[in-house]
Amino acid sequence: xxxxxxxxxxxxxxxxxxxxxxxxxxxxxxxxxxxxxxxxxxxxxxxxxxxxxxxxxxxxxxxxxxxxxxxxxxxxxxxxxxxxxxxxxxxxxxxxxxxxxxxxxxxxxxxxxxxxxxxxxxxxxxxxxxxxxxxxxxxxxxxxxxxxxxxxxxxxxxxxxxxxxxxxxxxxxxxxxxxxxxxxxxxxxxxxxxxxxxxxxxxxxxxxxxxxxxxxxxxxxxxxxxxxxxxxxxxxxxxxxxxxxxxxxxxxxxxxxxxxxxxxxxxxxxxxxxxxxxxxxxxxxxxxxxxxxxxxxxxxxxxxxxxxxxxxxxxxxxxxxxxxxxxxxxxxxxxxxxxxxxxxxxxxxxxxxxxxxxxxxxxxxxxxxxxxxxxxxxxxxxxxxxxxxxxxxxxxxxxxxxxxxxxxxxxxxxxxxxxx
Ligand SMILES: Cc1cc2nc3c(=O)[nH]c(=O)nc-3n(C[C@H](O)[C@H](O)[C@H](O)COP(=O)(O)OP(=O)(O)OC[C@H]3O[C@@H](n4cnc5c(N)ncnc54)[C@H](O)[C@@H]3O)c2cc1C
Numbered sequence: 001x002x003x004x005x006x007x008x009x010x011x012x013x014x015x016x017x018x019x020x021x022x023x024x025x026x027x028x029x030x031x032x033x034x035x036x037x038x039x040x041x042x043x044x045x046x047x048x049x050x051x052x053x054x055x056x057x058x059x060x061x062x063x064x065x066x067x068x069x070x071x072x073x074x075x076x077x078x079x080x081x082x083x084x085x086x087x088x089x090x091x092x093x094x095x096x097x098x099x100x101x102x103x104x105x106x107x108x109x110x111x112x113x114x115x116x117x118x119x120x121x122x123x124x125x126x127x128x129x130x131x132x133x134x135x136x137x138x139x140x141x142x143x144x145x146x147x148x149x150x151x152x153x154x155x156x157x158x159x160x161x162x163x164x165x166x167x168x169x170x171x172x173x174x175x176x177x178x179x180x181x182x183x184x185x186x187x188x189x190x191x192x193x194x195x196x197x198x199x200x201x202x203x204x205x206x207x208x209x210x211x212x213x214x215x216x217x218x219x220x221x222x223x224x225x226x227x228x229x230x231x232x233x234x235x236x237x238x239x240x241x242x243x244x245x246x247x248x249x250x251x252x253x254x255x256x257x258x259x260x261x262x263x264x265x266x267x268x269x270x271x272x273x274x275x276x277x278x279x280x281x282x283x284x285x286x287x288x289x290x291x292x293x294x295x296x297x298x299x300x301x302x303x304x305x306x307x308x309x310x311x312x313x314x315x316x317x318x319x320x321x322x323x324x325x326x327x328x329x330x331x332x333x334x335x336x337x338x339x340x341x342x343x344x345x346x347x348x349x350x351x352x353x354x355x356x357x358x359x360x361x362x363x364x365x366x367x368x369x370x371x372x373x374x375x376x377x378x379x380x381x382x383x384x385x386x387x388x389x390x391x392x393x394x395x396x397x398x399x400x401x402x403x404x405x406x407x408x409x410x411x412x413x414x415x416x417x418x419x420x
Pocket of ligand 1: 042043044045046047048068069070071074076077078079080081111112113114139140141142158159160161191192195283284287317318319320327328329330331332360361362363364
């Protein structure tokens with residue numbers, strides 16, 4: 001009975017101030033705590049920032065939301081491949097939390113969470129301060145399983161947005177006219193299924209135009225191009241990309257820029273620009289593991305609420321969770337709303353009638369003027385307690401300049417819905 005309206009420590013009648021009708025919880029009958037419920041959100045990416053915003057938009061004064069995110073500017077990985085072919089400035093992809101804090105009254109702590117104690121419902125930040133929570137939402141994105149120690153400044157993955165993408169851009173600019181760009185693609189699941197193939201296309205297109213004697217080689221851990229095979233495969237042929245599947249990376253030497261592999265025609269590849277995207281695991285994995293949230297590399301959750309199946313009171317959303325839906329920002333935004341509503345329902349002792357569908361969308365530039373798209377919807381199945389594909393909703397669009405233009409409308413909507 002801990003969180004039911006009758007048993008909780010201090011309730012007064014709900015005032016409708018600050019609650020959005022979109023929440024649909026019946027605001028007139030809503031009760032709220034005299035002191036607001038405390039929700040802490042870890043991570044201010046697409047999942048965490050959306051959850052923080054919608055908790056306040058729908059929960060109003062009934063909930064105090066603290067977003068713990070070390071960065072004051074979040075550099076979105078979405079569209080970041082356009083930095084590599086000089087089609088977007090890095091500044092355009094920098095998001096801040098000013099609207100979340102100013103308009104929605106989210107509290108932003110520019111720290112990392114270093115410890116979670118589910119027994120006392122307290123978290124410790126990296127400055128040793130502590131915060132208590134009624135609910136904790138964990139959204140740390142992904143981390144990487146490096147094969148060995150090497151210098152990521154020399155061999156950047158450039159897979160989390162920000163400085164590494166700009167480093168990779170500089171390396172491409174400085175490539176000799178007959179140089180080699182070698183990139184490796186990790187085994188699924190990885191963040192943004194079309195993303196690595198999109199990167200190979202935009203870089204190959206740029207090199208063909210600016211350094212036509214260079215060579216781009218893709219070493220893919222997967223048995224084939226994972227998504228949009230027709231579009232990416234056709235572009236690889238058009239651009240002269242050398243593509244090998246079923247390739248496992250066994251070692252990386254950042255001094256010689258050599259990747260050692262198995263399953264490829266050669267045992268190792270040395271390149272002027274080496275872009276190794278290592279295999280993925282949940283972000284902040286040491287902390288999540290110490291808290292008992294992981295099973296293998298990812299955090300299992302109840303699909304309906306995104307609450308951990310292993311630790312009560314903690315929800316995991318975005319790339320770190322293990323429901324099997326794509327690891328992508330658009331669907332992370334969708335998961336965050338399901339989770340925010342479930343958390344508010346639970347705190348207010350309401351039945352959870354949150355929406356039963358989430359959807360994913362990726363736009364992929366394949367040149368400086370054309371893009372493809374891929375989308376799909378997932379529906380909650382009460383019988384399997386899982387998100388299942390709504391089959392007719394899965395579709396892809398072929399490369400076109402129209403899709404390229406639409407990509408900016410889509411991304412602008414997603415960025416606004418998350419951060420503004
Ligand atoms: C090239 C590329 C193209 C992409 N294109 C698309 C696309 O077209 N469509 C799409 O939907 N997705 C796309 N994505 C994927 C998308 O960027 C990710 O899936 C999305 O960012 C995941 O959101 P998240 O909130 O789970 O993680 P993130 O966005 O990575 O955010 C996690 C946050 O958690 C913070 N954090 C980590 N540890 C801690 C801690 N201990 N304490 C506090 N905070 C912490 C980090 O600082 C980070 O800001 C693309 C990705 C790439 C690389």
